[in-house]
Amino acid sequence: xxxxxxxxxxxxxxxxxxxxxxxxxxxxxxxxxxxxxxxxxxxxxxxxxxxxxxxxxxxxxxxxxxxxxxxxxxxxxxxxxxxxxxxxxxxxxxxxxxxxxxxxxxxxxxxxxxxxxxxxxxxxxxxxxxxxxxxxxxxxxxxxxxxxxxxxxxxxxxxxxxxxxxxxxxxxxxxxxxxxxxxxxxxxxxxxxxxxxxxxxxxxxxxxxxxxxxxxxxxxxxxxxxxxxxxxxxxxxxxxxxxxxxxxxxxxxxxxxxxxxxxxxxxxxxxxxxxxxxxxxxxxxxxxxxxxxxxxxxxxxxxxxxxxxxxxxxxxxxxxxxxxxxxxxxxxxxxxxxxxxxxxxxxxxxxxxxxxxxxxxxxxx
Amino acid sequence: xxxxxxxxxxxxxxxxxxxxxxxxxxxxxxxxxxxxxxxxxxxxxxxxxxxxxxxxxxxxxxxxxxxxxxxxxxxxxxxxxxxxxxxxxxxxxxxxxxxxxxxxxxxxxxxxxxxxxxxxxxxxxxxxxxxxxxxxxxxxxxxxxxxxxxxxxxxxxxxxxxxxxxxxxxxxxxxxxxxxxxxxxxxxxxxxxxxxxxxxxxxxxxxxxxxxxxxxxxxxxxxxxxxxxxxxxxxxxxxxxxxxxxxxxxxxxxxxxxxxxxxxxxxxxxxxxxxxxxxxxxxxxxxxxxxxxxxxxxxxxxxxxxxxxxxxxxxxxxxxxxxxxxxxxxxxxxxxxxxxxxxxxxxxxxxxxxxxxxxxxxxxx
Numbered sequence: 001x002x003x004x005x006x007x008x009x010x011x012x013x014x015x016x017x018x019x020x021x022x023x024x025x026x027x028x029x030x031x032x033x034x035x036x037x038x039x040x041x042x043x044x045x046x047x048x049x050x051x052x053x054x055x056x057x058x059x060x061x062x063x064x065x066x067x068x069x070x071x072x073x074x075x076x077x078x079x080x081x082x083x084x085x086x087x088x089x090x091x092x093x094x095x096x097x098x099x100x101x102x103x104x105x106x107x108x109x110x111x112x113x114x115x116x117x118x119x120x121x122x123x124x125x126x127x128x129x130x131x132x133x134x135x136x137x138x139x140x141x142x143x144x145x146x147x148x149x150x151x152x153x154x155x156x157x158x159x160x161x162x163x164x165x166x167x168x169x170x171x172x173x174x175x176x177x178x179x180x181x182x183x184x185x186x187x188x189x190x191x192x193x194x195x196x197x198x199x200x201x202x203x204x205x206x207x208x209x210x211x212x213x214x215x216x217x218x219x220x221x222x223x224x225x226x227x228x229x230x231x232x233x234x235x236x237x238x239x240x241x242x243x244x245x246x247x248x249x250x251x252x253x254x255x256x257x258x259x260x261x262x263x264x265x266x267x268x269x270x271x272x273x274x275x276x277x278x279x280x281x282x283x284x285x286x287x288x289x290x291x292x293x294x295x296x297x298x299x300x301x302x303x304x305x306x307x308x309x310x311x312x313x314x315x316x317x318x319x320x321x322x323x324x325x326x327x328x329x330x331x332x333x334x335x336x337x338x339x340x341x342x343x344x345x346x347x348x349x350x351x352x353x354x355x356x357x358x359x360x361x362x363x364x365x
Numbered sequence: 366x367x368x369x370x371x372x373x374x375x376x377x378x379x380x381x382x383x384x385x386x387x388x389x390x391x392x393x394x395x396x397x398x399x400x401x402x403x404x405x406x407x408x409x410x411x412x413x414x415x416x417x418x419x420x421x422x423x424x425x426x427x428x429x430x431x432x433x434x435x436x437x438x439x440x441x442x443x444x445x446x447x448x449x450x451x452x453x454x455x456x457x458x459x460x461x462x463x464x465x466x467x468x469x470x471x472x473x474x475x476x477x478x479x480x481x482x483x484x485x486x487x488x489x490x491x492x493x494x495x496x497x498x499x500x501x502x503x504x505x506x507x508x509x510x511x512x513x514x515x516x517x518x519x520x521x522x523x524x525x526x527x528x529x530x531x532x533x534x535x536x537x538x539x540x541x542x543x544x545x546x547x548x549x550x551x552x553x554x555x556x557x558x559x560x561x562x563x564x565x566x567x568x569x570x571x572x573x574x575x576x577x578x579x580x581x582x583x584x585x586x587x588x589x590x591x592x593x594x595x596x597x598x599x600x601x602x603x604x605x606x607x608x609x610x611x612x613x614x615x616x617x618x619x620x621x622x623x624x625x626x627x628x629x630x631x632x633x634x635x636x637x638x639x640x641x642x643x644x645x646x647x648x649x650x651x652x653x654x655x656x657x658x659x660x661x662x663x664x665x666x667x668x669x670x671x672x673x674x675x676x677x678x679x680x681x682x683x684x685x686x687x688x689x690x691x692x693x694x695x696x697x698x699x700x701x702x703x704x705x706x707x708x709x710x711x712x713x714x715x716x717x718x719x720x721x722x723x724x725x726x727x728x729x730x
Contacts (some may be wrong), residue, residue, distance in 0.1 A: 016649060047678055081646075084679075187633060275725070277727075354723060357636050357639060361636050
């Protein structure tokens with residue numbers, strides 16, 4: 001919650017199956033004004049029909065009542081299992097306590113409270129100066145599985161004391177999400193509850209008056225979003241590696257993104273990453289299968305800085321010790337140069353481990 | 366090999382990265398005539414450049430020399446790791462022995478010899494009568510991972526003593542593959558070596574003279590292809606379940622196929638199958654994410670015969686014992702009725718298990 005109403009903007013899942021809180025927030029965020037956010041984890045409140053929508057509304061009303069603010073200015077987010085109803089009695093008894101304990105430094109508790117299969121809370125704060133006045137951008141996110149955002153991600157919330165209009169926030173958030181949260185994948189499954197919200201209450205005393213101001217603020221927000229995106233991948237369900245897939249030399253950004261996503265989502269590439277196996281053939285095969293026209297002879301593939309594939313064949317270095325040591329790192333880069341143009345996209349992915357399967361086989365039990 | 370030249374036709378991977386044997390066979394099959402096939406497993410002879418193509422040609426020439434037939438009438442197939450060169454000395458010394466031991470009943474040995482991560486050989490034989498004369502169709506396939514065929518599958522070979530022209534064979538094979546091998550997925554990765562070949566040497570004494578003859582023969586071939594497709598899924602890497610995904614009530618067959626594939630490929634659906642968890646929310650979420658327009662309220666989802674989702678919500682039966690017992694079966698059906706039209710497609714998939722990850726993390730070591 002904010003002491004005063006804030007400008008607010010959001011980006012939501014493009015999945016056609018949308019959870020009740022997503023539908024409710026889409027409606028409420030249209031006003032561009034919000035003052036509080038209530039989030040639960042464990043139950044997604046998705047595929048719950050009219051009763052689910054009533055639960056979401058009730059959850060916001062209870063929060064508004066406790067805070068003595070307008071219910072329409074409370075946003076709601078849920079994450080967890082699809083299908084079951086929210087435990088409303090539990091929520092009702094918890095809200096007054098949450099409100100009583102709310103404080104400016106509560107972000108860490110919040111980040112912990114919204115975790116599901118996450119193993120670490122995800123919290124990023126940046127401070128910067130605008131016209132000599134300091135402002136802060138703080139972001140919190142959760143998400144570990146069902147992560148293949150499409151115009152949004154799992155749950156991510158950005159709060160700032162910058163002064164900005166809802167329109168300014170929306171523009172900055174949409175562009176920023178597209179370059180960060182929309183460029184990660186954990187398992188290729190797009191959630192029904194993806195929600196990213198930004199709140200700006202203007203408490204810093206500065207606001208965005210010129211395009212230059214907006215550019216500075218934009219940069220800080222993007223840094224926070226980028227950092228959160230990387231934290232999400234690093235904490236991907238069962239993940240032991242965070243791998244950046246760069247596709248360059250593409251004819252268009254769209255085709256680069258398709259190729260990068262195909263590599264990033266391939267079960268065979270992801271299991272090879274888990275096995276620390278420089279199996280470049282699987283990367284090359286993935287590039288060939290998704291329908292973006294390529295010229296096999298022009299492809300150049302690098303693991304880290306080491307060229308492993310060129311002129312249609314593996315290189316002498318492809319099976320060397322240097323490549324093995326790249327694969328053993330917890331973070332590294334795979335670069336595919338298509339040799340056709342100048343467009344470039346990078347996507348973050350993680351490996352597919354035995355633990356991922358275990359987590360998701362046992363998720364509801 | 367066949368005692369006499371046969372009519373022959375083939376369907377090959379649409380992956381733009383094609384192994385040397387695929388490129389060679391595409392060239393040679395144009396003649397519509399073939400007499401022998403040589404296959405190796407362990408090395409895919411893919412991304413091996415000109416030397417790899419020379420190896421494929423040499424492998425066919427050695428086989429032709431031993432058999433005293435024309436090299437152009439020998440087809441070649443390889444399966445295994447992408448990148449390394451074929452062990453030509455080993456192949457050269459093995460071929461004369463293979464030729465000396467070739468016999469009509471050698472199909473079982475052949476099916477065993479071409480296995481990689483397969484755990485069982487895949488061999489299907491059907492006999493039928495045409496105008497009172499018996500003819501036989503025998504199919505052999507291999508494939509366990511990197512299975513998401515696109516206009517072909519991993520390796521599958523059909524031999525028949527029916528008399529047929531190459532054109533007749535091509536028509537029957539292309540349509541048959543589309544309904545069978547192209548409707549399975551194990552891990553969503555399309556191989557670089559996918560090859561399906563059919564050989565017909567006419568030894569039965571009957572041939573396809575009328576459309577009615579072709580229809581009968583077509584049915585037998587399709588049965589063999591369908592059976593092979595199911596054997597492949599059942600022996601999917603690490604698979605413990607074979608699940609048929611039926612999507613019906615679609616506006617077009619193409620959109621039904623997209624939806625069925627999205628369910629069949631979802632890591633979250635496949636891990637839930639492994640966990641024997643009737644997590645219908647993951648199926649519904651998968652349907653919503655792939656861009657085919659749906660109306661959530663119209664969806665009906667069945668596990669086996671049990672309705673688990675309708676009118677936008679889970680049903681009372683969704684968490685019952687009956688559903689659990691369906692999920693515990695080694696084979697069952699998931700049916701998604703989109704409620705929009707009359708098109709229907711079914712696809713076979715398997716679960717994603719801990720063993721799949723282990724097999725593919727350690728594949729090259």
